[in-house]
Amino acid sequence: MVATNSTMLPLGTKAPGFSLPDANGKKVSLSDFPEARAFVVVFMCNHCPYVKHIRAGLAQLARDYLPRGLAMVGINSNDVATHPADSPAKMAEEAKAAGYLFDYLYDKTQEVAKAYRAACTPDIYLFDQDKTLVYRGQFDDSRPGNSQAVTGKDLRSALEAVLAGRPVSAQQKPSIGCNIKWKHGNEPDYF
Secondary structure: OOOEEOOOOOOOOEOOOOEEEEOOOOEEEHHHOOOOOEEEEEEOOOOOHHHHHHHHHHHHHHHHHHHHOEEEEEEEOOOOOOOHHHOHHHHHHHHHHHOOOOEEEEOOOOHHHHHOOOOEEOEEEEEEOOOEEEEEEOOOOOOOOOOOOOOOHHHHHHHHHHHHOOOOOOOOOOOEEEEOOOOOOOOOOOO
């Protein structure tokens, strides 16, 4: 397992727009969430051991915070030609099996991943009500094999601050996971 760190998109960045299909073909756009008090984007995929490790935690986070004004999407930007386990059909199966209440979207062109400077799965971004980036980084300190419980404490702490109208601590640790599986010749220039 080769680990890749997130690029830590600068805080204060406005959420890049997107319009992507979910696993069933329904288009979902950033503009679909105008009333969200907080907005989480997680670049993820089906096969990554780091995502699998926090899978139940992501599902629980959505259950806990969607009723409180959170909007959340998962985005899979992997090349499905080389990683067929991440295909939209498999995404639909994974979303159902994991109990995801959030939209799980497919970024076929990988342009959305590039706009967010995403590098790994999971790569997590939290935006405030104005869609301004206030947190980017890890879910928590748990990793496959390190025996720390999956709590989501880093993201949950940032979410609590946003929902309470408090500033989010600038002390943020990068996410770490599998690299996004770029299409040959489509690799981003930000590494």
